[in-house]
Amino acid sequence: MTIQFLGKTLKNPMVLASGVLGNSHDILERVHKNGCGLVTMKSIGPKPRDGHKNPTVIDLGCGMINAVGLPSPGYLNMENEWNDLEKRDFPIIASVYGGSVREYQMVAEFVSSKKPDFIEINISCPNSEKHGMIFGVNAQSSHDVVSAVKNVIKVPLIAKLSPQALDIGEIAMACEDAGADAICAINTLGPGMVIDIESKMPVLAFKKGGLSGPMIKPVAVRCVFDIYKAVKIPIIGLGGISNGKDAIEIIMAGASLVGIGSAVKYGGINVFQKVTDQMDTWLRDHDLSYEDIIGAAHRKG
Ligand SMILES: Cc1cc2nc3c(=O)[nH]c(=O)nc-3n(C[C@H](O)[C@H](O)[C@H](O)COP(=O)(O)O)c2cc1C
Incomplete structure (x- = not known):
């Protein structure tokens, strides 16, 4: 199966x-070779x-x-990554974040010059400008950051949203x-907390x-359902997907x-091919195509 996404052909x-x-x-290339249609880089920030x-x-x-906390060398300290990016032969999303609209814009403009296939803005992380608030839980701040970044980049723009939005x-x-x-x-759900009762910490x-x-999949499915109802642009759905049936559901x-x-952590990088094969089998058994099922839950009932 090949897929068209914003003008690019993906193998799945x-x-x-x-x-x-x-x-x-090397790792991102291996993930692509092992069955992943499109790989996303770790979010890149304005400073170390x-x-x-x-x-x-x-x-x-x-x-x-x-609570990894968005570690980043900062976009100006990634010479090796930028050289490798320009030489790659597989499709890639570069993910960026900032602490203010201006920082998002600065990082995204620079990253765009390195020609990833897409830029994703992680607007689901806390920012300093608004005292720890998340850009992506407010419509006005989401609009501000998307339009500022859109003005300075030359590749399609993906906005990554938080399930915390009302x-x-x-x-x-x-x-x-x-x-x-x-x-x-969706990005991760929370914040949550787990206490070890022996150490009381x-x-x-x-x-x-x-x-x-897996525990966040129902929230991810609900979020994607609500987004599909609201917009015409395509959606990358994620959150707890680990097998073919999960993929069909989202x-x-x-x-x-x-x-x-997370399923990569549990199942290794072969999980992409496994999920694709399980999806293909389910679609064949039900005499359906991939296109038939996009948004199918909106057309029933
Ligand atoms: C260890 C870890 C690090 C993550 N780092 C980032 C990140 O740098 N940027 C980002 O947009 N999302 C980040 N995420 C969120 C994931 O991309 C994804 O949105 C989330 O984990 C839900 O998908 P999953 O249930 O398949 O893991 C991270 C998630 C984990 C578990």
């Missing part, structure tokens, strides 16, 4: 989610940033809690109105963290592409 609808495998060219202290990621069985459809509409070419949803050094993996909610993050 699978997307590596941002952040779970870092930014090493260490991230939070360990432990930063804990497996909870039903998914993970993490009305994620409204946020998606603001992003579409400001010029976003696609929406990616939160398990994460940062105490609170975002949830991912496509029926309205996703055109399917992202996988």
